[in-house]
Amino acid sequence: MSYELIGISVLWLFLYGYLIVASIDFGAGFFAFYARWTKQDHLINRLISRYLSPVWEITNVFFVFFYIGIVGFFPDTAYYYGNALIVPGSIAVILLAIRGSFYAFENYGSKKNIVFLFLYGATGLLIPASLSVALTLSEGGFIVKQGETISLDYWALFTNPLSWSIVGLAIVSVLFISSSFLAFYASRAEDHAALKLIRGYALFWSTPTIIIALTAFIYLGQHNERHFQNMMDLWWLLALSVAFFMIAMWLLYNGRRYGLAFICVMLQFFSAFFAYGIGQYPYILDPYITVQSSATSPAMGIALVVVFIGGLCMLIPSLLLVFKLFLFDADYVKGKK
Amino acid sequence: MHSYDPVLYSRLLTGLTLGVHIVYATIGVGVPLMIALAEWIGIKRNDTYYLLMARRWARGYTITVAVGVVTGTAIGLQLSLLWPNFMRVAGQAIALPLFLETFAFFIEAIFLGIYLYTWDRFKNRMLHFLLLLPIVLGASMSAFFITSMNAFMNTPQGFDMVNGKMINIDPLVAMFNPAMPTKVAHVLTTAYVTAAFILAGIAAFALLRGRNHVYHKKALRLTMMAALIFSLASTAIGDLSGKFLHEYQPAKLAAAEWHFETSDKAELIVGGVLTENNEIKYAFKIPYALSILAGSSPYTVVKGLNEVPRDEWPPLRASHYLFDGMVFFGVYITVVALWHVLAHWRRRRKGSTKKPLNRALLIAILLGAPAAMLAIELGWIFSEIARQPWILWGYMKVSQGATTALYVDRMLWMFAGLYVLLSVTCIYVLIKMFKNNPIEAEFIARGMKEGDVKR
Numbered sequence: 001m002s003y004e005l006i007g008i009s010v011l012w013l014f015l016y017g018y019l020i021v022a023s024i025d026f027g028a029g030f031f032a033f034y035a036r037w038t039k040q041d042h043l044i045n046r047l048i049s050r051y052l053s054p055v056w057e058i059t060n061v062f063f064v065f066f067y068i069g070i071v072g073f074f075p076d077t078a079y080y081y082g083n084a085l086i087v088p089g090s091i092a093v094i095l096l097a098i099r100g101s102f103y104a105f106e107n108y109g110s111k112k113n114i115v116f117l118f119l120y121g122a123t124g125l126l127i128p129a130s131l132s133v134a135l136t137l138s139e140g141g142f143i144v145k146q147g148e149t150i151s152l153d154y155w156a157l158f159t160n161p162l163s164w165s166i167v168g169l170a171i172v173s174v175l176f177i178s179s180s181f182l183a184f185y186a187s188r189a190e191d192h193a194a195l196k197l198i199r200g201y202a203l204f205w206s207t208p209t210i211i212i213a214l215t216a217f218i219y220l221g222q223h224n225e226r227h228f229q230n231m232m233d234l235w236w237l238l239a240l241s242v243a244f245f246m247i248a249m250w251l252l253y254n255g256r257r258y259g260l261a262f263i264c265v266m267l268q269f270f271s272a273f274f275a276y277g278i279g280q281y282p283y284i285l286d287p288y289i290t291v292q293s294s295a296t297s298p299a300m301g302i303a304l305v306v307v308f309i310g311g312l313c314m315l316i317p318s319l320l321l322v323f324k325l326f327l328f329d330a331d332y333v334k335g336k337k
Numbered sequence: 338m339h340s341y342d343p344v345l346y347s348r349l350l351t352g353l354t355l356g357v358h359i360v361y362a363t364i365g366v367g368v369p370l371m372i373a374l375a376e377w378i379g380i381k382r383n384d385t386y387y388l389l390m391a392r393r394w395a396r397g398y399t400i401t402v403a404v405g406v407v408t409g410t411a412i413g414l415q416l417s418l419l420w421p422n423f424m425r426v427a428g429q430a431i432a433l434p435l436f437l438e439t440f441a442f443f444i445e446a447i448f449l450g451i452y453l454y455t456w457d458r459f460k461n462r463m464l465h466f467l468l469l470l471p472i473v474l475g476a477s478m479s480a481f482f483i484t485s486m487n488a489f490m491n492t493p494q495g496f497d498m499v500n501g502k503m504i505n506i507d508p509l510v511a512m513f514n515p516a517m518p519t520k521v522a523h524v525l526t527t528a529y530v531t532a533a534f535i536l537a538g539i540a541a542f543a544l545l546r547g548r549n550h551v552y553h554k555k556a557l558r559l560t561m562m563a564a565l566i567f568s569l570a571s572t573a574i575g576d577l578s579g580k581f582l583h584e585y586q587p588a589k590l591a592a593a594e595w596h597f598e599t600s601d602k603a604e605l606i607v608g609g610v611l612t613e614n615n616e617i618k619y620a621f622k623i624p625y626a627l628s629i630l631a632g633s634s635p636y637t638v639v640k641g642l643n644e645v646p647r648d649e650w651p652p653l654r655a656s657h658y659l660f661d662g663m664v665f666f667g668v669y670i671t672v673v674a675l676w677h678v679l680a681h682w683r684r685r686r687k688g689s690t691k692k693p694l695n696r697a698l699l700i701a702i703l704l705g706a707p708a709a710m711l712a713i714e715l716g717w718i719f720s721e722i723a724r725q726p727w728i729l730w731g732y733m734k735v736s737q738g739a740t741t742a743l744y745v746d747r748m749l750w751m752f753a754g755l756y757v758l759l760s761v762t763c764i765y766v767l768i769k770m771f772k773n774n775p776i777e778a779e780f781i782a783r784g785m786k787e788g789d790v791k792r
Contacts, residue, residue, distance in 0.1 A: 054450035060406055061443045064413055068439050071417055072432030075425050082421030086742040089418050094755050097407035101759050104403030105766045149741050150421075296429050303433050303508040311440040318447045318471075325451060325458075 003305050004295035007073035008284070010308060011066060012277045018062035019273065020177060020266060025059045026124035027178020028052055029099065031201065033121025036114065044182070044194045049107060050333065051185055054326050056103055058319075060096070070284075072304055076294035080285050083150035084143045085134060092130040099123040128170035136163040139224045140286030162223045165216040172212055173269070176205040180248065180265045184258040189333045195258075202252050210245060213272070224286065230279035237275035244268035344736050346745040347419040350752060352721070354412045356714060357756045361405030363713050366476045366525065367532020368398045373469045374559060380462050386552050387559075389779065392456065394536060397767055399453060404763050406446075411752070419745070423728055423738030426503060430496050431486045433508040438482035445475030477525055484524045488516035491720075491730050492585050498732055515585050519578040526571035527667075527716070531709040533564035534670055538706030541699045543776075552776050554694070557702070558681060564705075565674035572671060575664075576630065583631035586730065587640035589723040592651040593660040594627050595620075599641040603627035607661060611654055651723040659719035666712035673701045 028048045035041040071078045081089075098119050106116035137143055142157050143150060157163050179201035186195040221228035231238065248264035251257050282290040295301060326332055372391045379387030417424050448471040459465045495510030496503040537560035540553040582590040590596070595606050595617055605627045609620025625635035632639075642650060676698055724730060728738040 054454045057402070057406060057446035057450060058443070060410060061439065061446050064410055064442065065439045067417070068413060068432075068435050071424060071428055072436050075428030075432070078417040078424035078428055079421045082417040082419075082424060083740055083742050086418050086740060086748060087744050089414055090748045090751065093411045093414050094751060097411055097755055097759065100407040100410075101403045101763070104400055105762055151742065296432060297504065297506045299506050300429055300432055300508050304436055307433065307436055307440070311437075311443075314440070315443055315447075318444060322447055322451060325455065 003298065003301035004073065004291050006305055007069070007295070007301065008281075008291050011069045011073065012274070014062060014066045014069065016270060016273050018059075018066055019269065021055070021059045021062055023128070023174040023177035024181045025052060025056060025178075026128055027174045027176075028182060029103070029124035030121045030175065031178065031182065031198070033117050033124075035197070036117055040197060043197050044186070047186055047189060047191055047194050048182065050189075051182075051326070052103070052107075055322065056100070058322070060100060063096075069304075073296055073301065074284060074289065074291070074294040075296055076289050077284060080143060080150055080288055081134065081137070084137060084152040087152070088130055088133040092127060095123045095127045095130060099127065125171050125174070128174050129167045132166045132170040133157070133163070136160075136166050138280065138283070138285050139220070139227065140283075141223065143285065143288070145288065160223070162216070162219040165212060165219050169209075169212045169216045172205055172208045176202065176209040177265060177269065179205055180252065180258075180262050183252065184262040185327075185333065187258040191334075199252060199255065203249075206245075206249055206252070210242075227279050227286070230281075231275055234275045234278060237271045237278075241268050241271040241275070244271065341743075341746060343741055343743075343745045344739040346749050347739040348735065350745065350749045351412070351415060351419055352718075353749070353753060353756065354408060354415055355717070355721075357760070358405070358408040358412050359713060359717055360710060361401050361408060362480070363528045363531050363710070364398070364401045364535065365405040366480045366528040367530075368394060368401075368536070369469065369473045369476050370529055371532055371536055371560065371563065372398065373466070373473050374563065375556075376466050376469060378559065380466055384555075386555050388462075389776070389783075390552065390556055390559075393771075393776070393779070395453060397770065399449075400763060400767055400770070402449065404759050407759070408756070409442075419740050420728070420738045421740050423733065426501065426733065426738075427490075427493075427729055429503045430493070430506050430508070430511040431489055434482040434486040434489075434512050438479050438486075441475045441478035441482060443475075444471050445479065448472050448475065480524055480528065481521050484521045485512050485514070485517045488520045489514050490728065491520075491724055492516040493729050493732055516581065519574060519581045522574045523571060523578055523716075526567045526574060527709075527713055529567040530564050530571060530670060530674075531713055533560040533567065534674075534702075534705045534709040536560045537564065538703050541702040544694060545696070545699050545703065548775075548777075550776060557677065557694075561674050561677040561681075561702070564670065565678050568667070568671040568674055572667065575667070579630040580632065583637070583639060586724070588642065588645045588649065588651060589656070590631065591640060591642045591645070592653055592656040592723050593719065595653060595657055596627060596639055597641045597643050599638060599644055601628055601636045601638045603631070603637075603639040605630065606657070609657075611657070615653075649726060651725045656719060656723040659715045659722065663712050663716040663719055666708045666715065670705045670709050670712070673698075673705045677702060 028051070032041070032045050032048045035044050102116045102119045106113055106120060136157070137152070139162065142153050142160075142163075144153050179198050182198045183195060183202050186198055217228075217231075220231075244264045244267040248261045248268060251261035251264065280286075282292060284291060284294065296304070372394050375387045375394065376391035378384065379389075379391060448468050452465070452468040452472060455465060455468065489511055492515045493511070494514050495507040495512075497505045537557055540556040540560070543550070543553045544557070579590065582593075594603075595609070595611060595615075596603055597615060602625050604625070605623040606617060607621040607623065610618045612618060627639055628635050628637040631637050642653075680695060680698055726734045726736070728735045
């Protein structure tokens with residue numbers, strides 16, 4: 001396997017990792033605010049903050065890791081996306097900044113500040129929307145190159161049903177992934193009141209998730225025939241995704257095995273996300289950047305792969321330690337530590 | 338008003354973001370070391386004061402880390418958003434340190450989360466202390482990698498430039514470039530000094546307000562000792578940096594010292610005014626000092642600006658005043674740290690440690706906190722401005738690296754608003770956090786005797 005292929009696979013895996021951890025985080029922020037708003041916060045907010053407090057910073061690193069990685073492996077992405085994404089990118093950064101810092105302010109500093117919590121909750125839904133723009137752009141047709149000038153065709157972007165369906169999908173997936181995880185966490189904590197509330201959220205958000213996913217898929221077919229066909233060739237991955245969704249729904253509906261249900265949700269998104277990614281190959285940005293054309297020099301590519309493997313040897317044990325201490329330690333989850 | 342110029346606005350926005358980020362980044366690099374020192378002493382001497390000190394510092398630290406993380410994320414993305422042409426070319430060579438930095442950051446983030454939430458979870462306190470090591474190491478390694486990337490922009494090497502493209506790249510040669518050792522060492526030591534001074538400033542403020550608690554005195558002793566050691570180290574490294582500049586970036590050194598004619602026995606210029614014809618007036622001149630700074634000997638020949646093409650001159654006034662300012666504040670904090678250490682030593686010999694500390698000294702320490710941070714800011718701005726017009730010294734000018742996109746000016750205002758919001762809220766939260774829970778209250782809450790409290 002060539003280093004650029006390893007690079008893009010690893011990065012895609014990391015983006016998937018970010019998708020899961022960030023969705024949990026973003027959704028939890030929204031639910032925390034929503035619960036406070038509807039005066040149900042006594043039920044779930046302690047649970048949410050118990051999970052989030054030790055991990056919020058790690059979530060952020062997944063994102064940094066992905067974009068530093070992609071610019072490192074494929075410097076051309078910096079050129080095209082950098083020039084085109086100045087406005088949506090800056091907005092996403094500002095939202096991320098508000099969210100990250102106000103989480104710390106609210107959680108470690110000024111407890112019970114509703115304004116801080118609102119900023120935290122609202123940005124949780126706006127960030128996935130703004131980040132998903134980058135994914136839309138990769139489909140081509142929105143970035144215009146005239147000579148050496150790269151610009152973003154805002155009109156095309158805002159009038160295209162594909163971009164709106166991707167935004168919609170991002171938002172509802174966040175809520176669905178997050179609520180199914182929190183249901184698992186609540187069941188581990190044996191917090192029945194919280195579980196009842198969150199299970200309701202998970203069931204509620206499952207339907208729009210699958211509907212909007214289908215809608216986005218259809219619009220993708222109208223916008224980028226090649227990508228659509230490639231994905232149709234990977235129909236078995238998509239079928240797998242739907243199957244995992246059904247299993248997750250069945251478990252959630254029957255109110256049992258929440259851990260397994262969440263794993264199914266993860267696998268559902270994993271298969272769909274990889275069907276999408278493999279279908280896009282070899283393009284990173286249709287039609288300007290392909291995996292091969294934009295790869296960094298071989299020496300740097302190999303250095304990055306080596307560093308990556310070395311880094312994983314440190315990261316994985318550390319992450320396992322976090323999981324052990326805060327996720328699978330029943331006493332901590334229940335709030336006894 | 339300026340007409341819309343994306344290069345200018347990109348420079349302003351990058352400068353603004355970095356200017357804000359380094360405040361929090363410096364705290365982020367330096368404070369973990371101070372927490373580790375306090376916790377270590379606390380465990381070794383079984384002294385609750387130091388353990389509590391570590392705990393309180395860590396609590397405040399979390400708040401600043403949050404802002405540090407988000408402004409760091411911002412600059413990380415802005416690198417590509419504002420300088421896409423630069424990243425396209427140089428991304429090939431700087432990807433390694435950037436990537437390594439995210440790993441260091443990852444490790445730091447993971448262990449900070451664990452550290453903060455496991456204060457009372459381990460029976461063996463040493464185990465909890467050990468969690469700090471990856472945090473200290475991760476923070477300092479981040480600084481190491483990111484500074485080595487900046488050093489590469491000053492002394493690029495490890496590639497061949499052919500038709501505007503980098504080929505034959507050697508990532509390690511690029512990373513371990515000539516500017517790297519002095520830059521990294523200076524960044525790390527000054528970050529430690531500054532963090533020590535900020536924590537000392539808080540203690541000095543409490544003592545000045547008459548809260549004559551032994552806790553604050555212990556905090557002062559620890560931080561001032563550390564500050565003295567690291568400020569002496571950073572002064573020595575500053576000297577090495579001068580020799581580095583002489584060898585690799587003579588234009589930068591010449592701009593800082595308004596040195597026009599190549600000569601030996603060169604004078605060091607302090608202060609002064611530069612006229613339109615580049616004549617120096619009202620300056621305090623130290624004979625031979627620049628030659629000695631550049632090469633340890635008054636006979637060292639220092640290259641002057643007149644040998645550099647005019648369109649490659651850095652801005653002269655800004656470079657000089659920034660450099661002078663940095664040195665001034667650096668000397669100030671070294672003197673204050675020395676003052677405190679000597680005063681403490683004398684008091685100890687006379688056995689008069691019960692009396693309150695000298696008021697003038699406390700005020701000097703309090704002023705040392707902003708002075709140290711100012712020295713960092715001025716030093717960084719000097720280092721960046723005095724390598725104008727280059728973004729990649731000798732290879733690429735700033736104007737060739739910037740974006741051509743629209744709306745960079747509006748982004749500048751948006752980010753400015755964001756940073757004001759973050760900084761104001763951060764200070765508000767920190768003040769509130771410690772005002773509502775002063776050390777005296779924390780002692781009582783933890784059921785400790787108040788016997789040590791002296792009013």
